Amino acid sequence: MGSFHQSWRQLLLLSSLFLLHSLTAYPAVSGIFYTLCRNPGTYTANGTFEANLSHLISSLSASAPVTGFANDTVGLGPDQVFGLAQCREDLTEEQCGVCLVAGVEEVTRLCPYKKAAVMWNETCHLRYSNQRFFGKLRGEKLIRWITGNVTSDPNFDRILLGLLDGLTARAAVSPRMFATGKTKVDVYDLYGLVQCTRDLALDVCGQCLKTAIGDVQRYCEGKQGAWVIEGSCDVRYGVFPILQRLRRRRPLNPMQEDDRRRIKDPS
Ligand SMILES: *[C@@H]1O[C@H](CO)[C@@H](O)[C@H](O)[C@H]1NC(C)=O
Ligand SMILES: *[C@@H]1O[C@H](CO)[C@@H](O)[C@H](O)[C@H]1NC(C)=O
Ligand SMILES: *[C@@H]1O[C@H](CO)[C@@H](O)[C@H](O)[C@H]1NC(C)=O
Ligand SMILES: *[C@@H]1O[C@H](CO)[C@@H](O)[C@H](O)[C@H]1NC(C)=O
Ligand SMILES: *[C@@H]1O[C@H](CO)[C@@H](O)[C@H](O)[C@H]1NC(C)=O
Numbered sequence: 001m002g003s004f005h006q007s008w009r010q011l012l013l014l015s016s017l018f019l020l021h022s023l024t025a026y027p028a029v030s031g032i033f034y035t036l037c038r039n040p041g042t043y044t045a046n047g048t049f050e051a052n053l054s055h056l057i058s059s060l061s062a063s064a065p066v067t068g069f070a071n072d073t074v075g076l077g078p079d080q081v082f083g084l085a086q087c088r089e090d091l092t093e094e095q096c097g098v099c100l101v102a103g104v105e106e107v108t109r110l111c112p113y114k115k116a117a118v119m120w121n122e123t124c125h126l127r128y129s130n131q132r133f134f135g136k137l138r139g140e141k142l143i144r145w146i147t148g149n150v151t152s153d154p155n156f157d158r159i160l161l162g163l164l165d166g167l168t169a170r171a172a173v174s175p176r177m178f179a180t181g182k183t184k185v186d187v188y189d190l191y192g193l194v195q196c197t198r199d200l201a202l203d204v205c206g207q208c209l210k211t212a213i214g215d216v217q218r219y220c221e222g223k224q225g226a227w228v229i230e231g232s233c234d235v236r237y238g239v240f241p242i243l244q245r246l247r248r249r250r251p252l253n254p255m256q257e258d259d260r261r262r263i264k265d266p267s
Contacts, residue, residue, distance in 0.1 A: 033103055034120045034142060034229075037111035041130060048079040049115065049130070056128060057104055060085040065096035068176075069198040071134055081115075083128035086197050089178040090243060091123055099124035120229055125197065134199040137208055138231030143219050145226035150239065153186035157221055160190060164213045164235060167194045172206035177233075180243060188239040196233040208233035 043049035052075035064070040064085035071084035087096035103119045103126050111117035116129035118140070127133070150156045163183045170179040177196040182189055194212075196205035212230040216237070220226040225238030236242055 033106045035107055035110045035117065036119075036140060037114040037117045041115040042113045043115055045113070048075065049081065050113075052079050053081045053128065056081050056083045060126070061097070061100050061104060064100060065093040068096060071199050073132075078130075081128055081130055082132050082134065083126070084134070084197060084199055085124070085126045087124045088122070089176050089195065090180075096124060100126065120234075122227075127197075135201060135204065136232075137200075137204060140229065140231045141215065142229040143215055143226065144228075145220045145223040146238070148224040149222045150185070150188065150224050151222075153188075156185050156190075157217070159183060159185045160192075160237060161213065161217065163190060163192045164194065164209075164216065164237065167192050168206060168209040168213065171195065171209065172202050177202070177205045182241075185239075189241070190237065190239055191242045192235070192237040193242055194233070194235050200232055205233060209235060 043053070056072055056074040059072050059074070060070050060083055063072075064087060068089055068091065069084070069086045071082075073080065073082050075081055085100055087099060091099070099121065103121065103124055107117050107119045107126060116131070118127040118138075119125065120142070127138075153159075163181060167179040167181050170181075171177050171194045175198075177198055177200065178194070180191070180193045182191050184190065194209050196208055200208065208230055212228045212233055212235040215228050215230065216226060216235060220228070225236075225240065225242075227236045228234060
């Protein structure tokens with residue numbers, strides 16, 4: 001297995017800090033998905049809301065893989081449901097579909113009868129709610145880092161910040177709201193990725209990424225890698241190639257069952 005694989009394992013297994021704002025629950029970490037059921041509101045079995053949600057999810061699962069993003073609204077009044085699905089920009093249509101199918105399964109299992117839920121993994125993202133959220137900044141924070149410190153270069157944090165600021169400047173003028181890049185720090189190749197959900201306006205995307213980078217500075221000083229989710233956007237960096245696995249068309253999920261079981265649930 002390549003270094004990316006190793007590093008991703010480290011990210012999952014060694015690190016662990018979750019910060020949550022405006023939320024009452026910790027995310028469920030089950031296997032490879034982070035899931036939050038954000039809203040205590042519930043719907044009843046076999047009712048109109050459930051029918052509309054199910055319609056929404058099929059529609060998103062069918063259309064998101066085509067361009068990597070879809071949002072939709074289904075139903076009316078109290079039975080109205082809003083949702084979006086997004087895949088990482090470099091995924092193929094098929095990879096996107098596979099990720100969303102697994103994510104939907106997970107959300108359905110972990111958030112039964114909840115009127116709102118959100119799911120992230122490294123490659124895809126799904127959100128639905130009975131409240132209209134398109135275009136707005138969502139408030140969840142979820143921060144994970146690798147415990148290993150970069151000790152060799154006192155300029156690491158400054159160079160990292162320069163990389164992430166540069167990526168933000170690119171993402172916040174591109175309709176895909178996505179950018180990746182690479183730089184050199186001492187002996188390391190340092191890789192970065194920033195992205196926003198595509199329902200945001202470009203300036204709101206920039207604002208979201210600035211907040212995320214602020215959290216990188218605040219919580220991830222000197223860390224070899226981290227993933228900071230800021231509700232509507234996320235920032236990832238590492239001293240390892242964070243996209244390599246997909247570019248090389250390795251299997252999407254090389255983790256073994258053993259590894260999955262060792263992932264800690266923070267709650
Ligand atoms: C919902 O529909 C299913 C399948 O038709 C049925 O088995 C179940 O009992 C129904 N549940 C309620 C609460 O009506
Ligand atoms: C919402 O669900 C109800 C009940 O199944 C259905 O009659 C209605 O057409 C749905 N709305 C939409 C827009 O699909
Ligand atoms: C990394 O650095 C932080 C603060 O400088 C320290 O608390 C932590 O123990 C270090 N971690 C490792 C794995 O060296
Ligand atoms: C999708 O989101 C945009 C905001 O980015 C909104 O204007 C539009 O109405 C949404 N589309 C649907 C079908 O809900
Ligand atoms: C995200 O979920 C998909 C679908 O299950 C999976 O193939 C992929 O490996 C996951 N990503 C990570 C980094 O675990």
